[in-house]
Amino acid sequence: MPEFILRKIVTFIEDIHHDGGPPPAQPRRRAAVVAIVKNPFAGRFAAELQSAMENLKPLGLMMTDRLIEAMGGIEGIDSYGKASLVGEGGELEHTALWHVPGGYAMRARLGEAKAIVPSCMKVGGVGTRIDIPLGHINAAYVRSHFDGMEVGVPDGPKADELLLALAMARGPRIHHRMGGLAAEDVKGEDGLR
Numbered sequence: 001m002p003e004f005i006l007r008k009i010v011t012f013i014e015d016i017h018h019d020g021g022p023p024p025a026q027p028r029r030r031a032a033v034v035a036i037v038k039n040p041f042a043g044r045f046a047a048e049l050q051s052a053m054e055n056l057k058p059l060g061l062m063m064t065d066r067l068i069e070a071m072g073g074i075e076g077i078d079s080y081g082k083a084s085l086v087g088e089g090g091e092l093e094h095t096a097l098w099h100v101p102g103g104y105a106m107r108a109r110l111g112e113a114k115a116i117v118p119s120c121m122k123v124g125g126v127g128t129r130i131d132i133p134l135g136h137i138n139a140a141y142v143r144s145h146f147d148g149m150e151v152g153v154p155d156g157p158k159a160d161e162l163l164l165a166l167a168m169a170r171g172p173r174i175h176h177r178m179g180g181l182a183a184e185d186v187k188g189e190d191g192l193r
Contacts, residue, residue, distance in 0.1 A: 002040035002052045004059065007161065010034045011070050012151055019174040028174055030079075031070040032132055032151050032167040033063045042089035042160035049093060053100045056164070060098075060105030063166050068109060071168055078183065079145045079169035080106050080113070083120040083132040089159035095121035098164050106166060113137040114191040127154055132167040138188040143180030144172035 012034070015027040037059070041049065068074050082102035084095035103117035118133035129152030136142035149167045157163040172183065187193055 002055060003038065004040065004056055004162070005038040006059065007036045007038070007156070008153070009063070009066070010153055011066060012149070013070050014149070016174055021175045024174050028169065028171050029071060030134070030147070030149050030167065030169040031067055032149050032165055033067045033070065034151050034153060034163055034165045035059060035063055036153060036156040037162050037164060039086060039090045039094055039160050039162045041094050042087065049097060053097050056097060056101035057104060059164070060101035060166070061108065063164070064105040064109045067166050067168055071170060074110065076170045077110060077168050078137055078171065079134040079147065080110070080137055081118040081132045081134040081148070081167045082106070083130045083151075083165040083167075085121070085128060085130045085157055085163040086123050087157040087159040087161045088123060088125055090123070090162065092121060092123055094162060097162070102164065102166055106168070110137060112188065114188050115140045116191060124157070126156060126158060128152060128157070130163070130165065132165050134167060134169050136183060136186070138191070139181060139186040140192050141181045142183050142186060143178050144176035144183060145169070147173055
């Protein structure tokens with residue numbers, strides 16, 4: 001079984017107090033948790049990768065728990081997303097190892113989340129930053145919750161590492177006004193509407 005040895009975890013918290021126009025009634029919180037782990041597939045081609053996702057599930061759950069704590073609790077969390085970045089000794093397909101463990105963990109902890117967990121993946125060197133896309137947890141068509149959070153770690157990912165990221169937010173973009181399905185009108189039946 002391949003090992004994803006954890007080197008570090010970093011937590012990011014943003015409280016957005018203003019974004020032009022009148023101040024919002026309360027700040028909007030976005031938070032992300034990033035883990036830097038050893039990439040056991042770096043520097044070689046492995047035909048079979050999929051089974052290794054199972055090894056990342058405990059990390060996904062631990063990161064989700066930290067993320068919910070950074071958000072100040074589960075109440076009101078209505079956006080989520082994930083991202084992964086592989087160092088140049090790996091290949092883009094290694095970032096796909098995070099799809100199930102990252103998404104599974106947030107769905108397990110948030111309960112009735114129906115929408116697909118938005119995702120971004122790329123290859124990059126030390127200090128590369130990545131945008132974590134955010135979307136509503138129950139309906140992909142809620143435009144007010146389309147957003148992103150940029151994260152990065154100055155000393156990672158090294159060539160033989162992966163950067164794995166999860167993000168959550170509470171509430172829509174400040175002063176959203178692009179129409180579409182309103183969060184209060186979500187039926188939550190199919191993950192779209």
